[in-house]
Amino acid sequence: MHDFHVGIEHITRVEGHGNIVIDVKDGKIKELRMEIVESPRFFEAMALGRSYREVAHITSRICGICAVTHTTTSIKAIESALGFAPSEQTIRLRKLLLNAEFIQSHILHVYFLTAPDFFRVGSVFGMVKDNKETVLRGMRLKSLANDLCALVGGRHIHPITLKIGCFSKSPRPDDLAAFRERIINARPEIQETVEFFKTLKNPEFERETEYISLTNPDEYALYDGVIKSSDDGNTSPDDYIDRVKEFMVTHSTAKHAKSGKDSYMVGALARFNNNHEQLHPRAREVADELGLKHPCYNPYMNNVAQVVETVHCFEDSINLIDELLSNGIEEEKAEFTPKTGRGVGATEAPRGTLYHEHKIDDDGKITYANYIIPTGQNLANIENDLRSLVPGILHKERDDIIMDIEMLVRAYDPCISCATHLMKVKFVNE
């Protein structure tokens, strides 16, 4: 196919909306752009003038799927500005809560959004007829993770126990021990998940890019670390602005980002490429079983990296619960006197590194806020992948080309703008 034009409105099954326009003439790409039909984010402006105590609850509302990560990152930025270091117990509980968010988000993505592509059924509902038990397994694992979120975070959606300095309420040891057993009992279903994804073959495509994630000498970095570039070494989160260079493009209202190269990737595959040796041993075995080899330059394999991370987060949660139980769990309190300061929080969200920067004054009011979400960082890289992918698949049928393009975008698990879902309905009787 020498001439090809496609305008794909609303890449379905991604969280947010993006249109893709690709124009090929005589086998050459004339135009390729991922249009983001979203308003710029004004969430930073909403934080200005608010108390430093309120801002985490506001940012938890930016996204219902990554609410734990937004809240945690916001709190870390405020604690940094106040010069406060939380206790080991608080850090372990935050890590446990973050694991719960990773599991539910990854399970949702791979079962509900990615898997239907392999069956060519359009949505997860199309899988119910022939693969109902698979869908139900995905729902059960998602529910397990959400129950962990409720146990530690106080509720299933938008956690309320996360506070600056500590948790407002700690989970009871008995409940944590019981949950440990639930995870152990879920291992067969986790393995069935691995077996299921072994049967799904991702498209073959490679393009090496720069991979950016947090890294931490002590663990597979999700909660905390310094910023690692696969090309260019490490950077302190305080200097994130030197690493994440945001820029505007005319065809998108969302900011794009680059670092050393003209684009970079964040998310599960970037974390795997940067830190795979620190994954739990069982997760490394799963990576081998699923054919994910280090380094991996195939962005479609982000889906597989998410399955690997799911296994890691389950096993890491068992270890965290053991540590919490053996050290004993106490109710904690933390008091602060606000003072002028600047703080940066950097945390891995399921979709990649999330940055929150806050400045506060002596009254504890927010005077500056900057939030950089993962998907904004991936947009330029998605476009570069598409520029590399499309010329090599023009020999395929049109529908297959479109499927390859959509699957690539979905593999990034984009969450283009953290906003909402207002339904516009037409009724049967209208």
Place this chain on the structure above:
Amino acid sequence: MNNMDKTVVIGVGNLLLKDDGIGVHVINELEKCELPPDVEIYDGGTGGFKLTDLMQDAERVIFIDAVDTEMLPGTITTFKSEDVRSVYSMKKYSLHDTNLLEVIKTVEILDNPPEIIIIGVQPETIDYGMELSIKLKDSMPDIIDTVLNLLLVTKLKPGNKKIMDNSMETKLP
């Protein structure tokens, strides 16, 4: 296994987008009300598919959400998923391609799903901000009445699975 008497009320929407957050504002008001036993209320925020975990052991679920029916702001439409012919997510503000009807469809995959009713409120303003529009503030008592009336039916008909027949109801502001 469903709890034969459990009714779950879930308000959904984004508190940072003015009228989109109406469902959550309603939950905040309901917390001040005396509710019948076996009623649980939840702030569902923008939980998407996470909402299914609040619904799985309920006999009945009542959602409150901002819904664009192209009617006057504050119009309250009570309906079920089968009343809807088509649904669009608004491009401009969409986070989740997952809309409420897809969440409901997911729960209906389960055996013995709950009866699900949606109280849709026509928004006036969907924009960045945490305050409701005046028109939706004015509609709040009517929305609360609509919820409480549905819960009253539940109380009057204990053990009855259905609390609403399939006819939609529309209440103009």
